[in-house]
Amino acid sequence: MNYDAVIIGGGACGLMCAVQAGYLGKRTLILEKNAQVGAKILISGGGRCNYTNLHTTPANFVSENPHFIKSALSQWTVDDSVSFFETYGISGQEKTLGQLFPTTNKAKDIVNIFTDLCEQLDQTILLNCDVKFVKQHPNGFEIGYEQHGKSHTIICPKVVMASGGLPIAKMGATDFSLKVAKQFNLEIVKTAPALVPLTITGKEEAFFAGLSGNSIFARVSLPEISFEENILFTHWGLSGPAILQISSYWQPGNQIEIDLLPNQNIISLIEQERSANGKKVLSNYLAAFYTRKFIDAIGEFIPTQKNLASLTKDDFIAIENFIHHFKVKPAGDKGYDKAEVMRGGVSTNELSSKTLESKKIQGLYFGGECVDVTGWLGGFNFQWAWASGFVIAQNI
Incomplete structure (x- = not known):
């Protein structure tokens, strides 16, 4: 199969990236380690999913470069998040301090929107895929993964690292995005548990x-x-x-x-x-x-x-x-098992704030939690995930 990009990680950022790419007529392949996509979405907010915050500003994020997030948040705003979910039947109810939850109070309704749209837009999702390596290749990148005990490789012009951070290992969290960044000599801001x-x-x-x-x-x-x-x-x-x-x-x-x-x-x-x-x-x-x-x-x-x-x-x-x-x-x-997110990650100095592409490695993108952008409690991290997924989709 020919894909415009392989997305490693079927969380909030990866799912939004695939859907937005589909709107633009691009084809993506999501490689997800778990048996289902959106694992952290499903457990967020006690299973209710606080999917954005009405008061989101760049000041609600921790990063070594607090200005970095401004571009993404202006390209995909809170109003865009609200409109997107309303289009597909989810209206929000505001709780404490601008937190927006689905009126259905079911996180699975958020995930179902993305899985349904991926199917409609011909975006491929492969589950139970443990990605082993990402290498540069004359035609872009070679990605190796194991699925059901068998090894596979795929060649693709672009790769999106959206595999999250270290919190909640039992949900499949790994440091794979950081390992790939280190492999390509990208700077990593020291990581630590956050919202913990x-x-x-x-x-x-x-x-x-x-x-x-x-x-x-x-x-x-x-x-x-x-x-x-x-x-x-x-x-x-x-x-x-x-x-x-x-x-x-x-x-x-x-x-x-x-x-x-x-x-x-x-x-x-x-x-x-x-x-x-x-x-x-x-x-x-x-x-x-x-x-x-x-x-x-x-x-x-x-x-x-x-x-x-x-x-x-x-x-x-x-x-x-x-x-x-x-x-x-x-x-x-x-520690990470009780943390909601990871602080630190791939340095924003390594990425274009407008596209989230690596400045050193053409065609390699990083979004969501693996980047040194950490939101406050209350839906801010989801807003960054949606925004980063949207931004990457425009540029792959």
Whole structure:
């Protein structure tokens, strides 16, 4: 079979690339390692698929070159994503902070659009294909893969690396795109788990484990950025949306500051209550904001059993520091199996921002998660996947 391009990886980027190429009359072959395409789409958002974010801007992405993504996001906008899915019967419902989910709440409906379109547009999908190598060839590239125990090769003028990143190995995640990039001497930005829970060890471990299950709306900060969403205490540390967000910026050894009552001042609130009801015990007052389990646990840090009238200046300092400046130094993260995405990847210095083609190797393209472009939690990574797939399709 003659194909205009072989797409390695049938995830969000690869599927969008194949469909958009089909619209242009091009023929592509998707080689997918799993027994079905769209594995990460199917598990995203708890199986509901948060497929874009209405508030997407370049500022919602982590990259060594924050300007790189501007071209792709302008070529394929959020409105384009919304229109594309609406055309094929999926309308979106907005949830927290611009997150858009299908009204059907079924991620498989997103995947079905792509598989149906690939069939209609004569794009070929081969499943259970383990790609072994990509080599340059006089006619472009030679791709070797195994399927059902048999080895195959195919020659094609162009190759699209859309095989994702390292998170969730049990979903078939590999570093194959990075290996191909290294093979062609392309620069790789150091990779790490991102959108990942953080672990606490040592003398603080018991405190966090004791609070397991408590969820609190908070502001989580590093010097360069902060996020306001829920945090979740766990047996091994911290999770929840705000923690996952900050994890994409956190580096080992960094300290994180948490405001456990953002946009309010705990001291002013206590003083107001004290003037009306000085006999009230602090723990009973704090029950308006936190669970009893949490209040009991923080009694070793602040005087929860004192009544409000007897609180001293030092008590107020302790309360303010704990509630508004709770400091944590994570020991590490939960690794790629618990990470939603990978940080780092193929350096944007190696790619044309307009086409996503390698500057060094003509006909070789990289899109989606394997590139050093990492979105925030909440549909941003899907928007990058759709955009990068579209951009590549225009140029293969």
